[in-house]
Every structure is written in structure tokens, then in C-alpha cells.
Amino acid sequence: MSETLQIETQEHVSVLRLNRPEAMNALNYELYMALEDAVRASQARCIIITGAGERAFCTGDDVKEILSRGAPSPPQMAERAKATGGLTPAADALLHTDIPVIAAVNGYALGWGMELALMADIRVASHNARFGEIFVTRGLCCDAPGLGRLAQLVGREKASEMLFTGEILSAEAAFEIGLVSRVVAPDDVLPAAMELAARIAANPPGAVQALKAGLRRTLDPDWRSTGAWAIGEIRRLMATEDAREAAAAFLEKREPAFTGR
Numbered sequence: 001m002s003e004t005l006q007i008e009t010q011e012h013v014s015v016l017r018l019n020r021p022e023a024m025n026a027l028n029y030e031l032y033m034a035l036e037d038a039v040r041a042s043q044a045r046c047i048i049i050t051g052a053g054e055r056a057f058c059t060g061d062d063v064k065e066i067l068s069r070g071a072p073s074p075p076q077m078a079e080r081a082k083a084t085g086g087l088t089p090a091a092d093a094l095l096h097t098d099i100p101v102i103a104a105v106n107g108y109a110l111g112w113g114m115e116l117a118l119m120a121d122i123r124v125a126s127h128n129a130r131f132g133e134i135f136v137t138r139g140l141c142c143d144a145p146g147l148g149r150l151a152q153l154v155g156r157e158k159a160s161e162m163l164f165t166g167e168i169l170s171a172e173a174a175f176e177i178g179l180v181s182r183v184v185a186p187d188d189v190l191p192a193a194m195e196l197a198a199r200i201a202a203n204p205p206g207a208v209q210a211l212k213a214g215l216r217r218t219l220d221p222d223w224r225s226t227g228a229w230a231i232g233e234i235r236r237l238m239a240t241e242d243a244r245e246a247a248a249a250f251l252e253k254r255e256p257a258f259t260g261r
Contacts, residue, residue, distance in 0.1 A: 004030050013194065015047075025113070110131075123180040
């Protein structure tokens with residue numbers, strides 16, 4: 001079991017806690033794989049995803065390890081991606097599970113952290129939560145969930161505004177546009193998610209899973225096709241000068257200077 005992901009299960013509810021608080025729960029390769037494995041192996045009736053610490057739910061890809069290419073992708077990541085047709089493997093697990101997923105968003109949900117929140121069926125947010133599809137500010141395209149879920153929740157116009165500007169929304173603003181179902185005090189975010197998960201888990205699991213599968217059949221795109229396209233675009237954009245400049249500027253704590261190359 002990876003130390004980057006804590007798993008606690010009680011009364012048919014499994015809590016997956018991203019455990020890199022020193023990095024604001026940014027995803028490195030180890031955490032990506034641990035998250036995928038936990039979702040695929042889960043026998044729970046409901047899954048809650050949250051972040052360790054008080055500052056962040058998940059701030060997306062670890063800039064040092066992934067976006068600045070500080071560490072090579074491990075071979076098993078490439079093998080997993082082959083099995084999903086190119087869709088990010090952790091996203092494949094979350095988007096295809098029939099287990100209901102609740103995101104207990106306790107802080108910043110940015111980049112792939114925002115994608116992670118979008119892949120949940122229900123989002124409960126702390127007043128401290130912040131939501132942003134900040135890929136464009138890194139010179140990148142978002143992953144499949146941002147393309148396939150955001151507009152469903154907030155409408156195409158607001159989704160376009162968020163995607164094209166990298167705007168970061170408060171929890172209250174996210175509630176107003178329908179991005180989250182409720183906003184609670186910081187100490188109440190996990191208890192509120194647990195109470196909702198317990199209500200879901202108390203229902204017949206076969207019926208709940210059939211309902212989730214039906215929503216996916218009715219509303220979702222072909223995730224693997226969309227994901228393969230998105231990952232292809234991300235890889236193309238990561239090779240640009242603008243993406244390298246965005247990562248360097250972030251690490252050097254300065255404003256980037258984009259050239260369109």
C-alpha cells in the first residue's frame with residue numbers, strides 16, 4: 001500500500017485520502033497509480049475522496065516531478081495507459097466504476113485536482129475550497145473530465161470561461177453555478193460527505209450501481225476516445241516553449257512570458 005494514499009473503510013463507505021499535504025496533495029506518479037488501484041479494487045458501496053491537511057484537496061500534477069519533467073514516467077504508467085487506450089488510468093477507473101463517488105473538497109482543487117472533483121458524482125465543499133481549471137495557465141489542455149463533465153454541470157458558456165481563462169472560483173461561486181451540491185464549514189466537510197455516503201450505502205447496492213451505470217450511458221461521452229485525444233494534445237503542448245516557460249515561471253515564482261511557440 002502506498003503512503004501517498006490513506007484508505008479507511010467503515011459501514012460500506014471507503015474514504016480515500018490523498019496524503020501529500022506537504023505538496024498540497026499534488027499528484028505524483030505513485031499517487032496516480034495508488035488512486036487507480038484503490039478505485040478498481042474497492043468493494044465499498046460508496047467512495048469518498050478527500051485531501052490530507054487543511055489547505056488542499058488536490059492541486060493537480062506535481063510540477064517538479066511531472067510538468068517540469070523532473071522524473072521520467074515509470075514504465076508501469078505507460079503499460080496502464082495502453083490498457084485504457086490512452087485515457088489517464090486513474091480517470092479510467094473513476095469514470096467507469098459503478099460505485100458512487102463523493103468528493104469532499106477541503107481546500108484547493110486545481111488542475112487535475114479539479115478533474116478529480118469533476119469525476120465525482122457529488123461534490124461537498126468546504127468554505128475554504130477553491131476550484132480552477134488552470135491548465136491553460138500551464139500552456140496545456142485539460143484532461144477528459146474537464147471536457148466531458150464541466151459543461152454538463154455549469155453550462156458551455158461558463159465552462160468556456162473557466163477553461164479559457166484559468167479562473168479560480170470560491171466555494172460560494174461554485175455553489176451558485178451548480179458545480180457543488182453544498183458548502184459547509186471546514187470541520188464539517190468530511191462529516192457531511194460521510195452522512196450522504198451512509199444514506200447512499202444504506203440503499204440496495206445493485207439498484208444504486210444500475211442507476212449510476214444508467215447515468216453514464218445517458219450522459220457521458222466515449223471516455224477512452226476523448227481521453228486519448230486529450231492526452232495526445234497534452235503531450236504535444238508539453239513539448240512547446242510556452243509549457244516549459246509556464247513550469248519554470250511557477251517554480252521560480254515569477255510571471256510567465258508566453259511567445260506562442
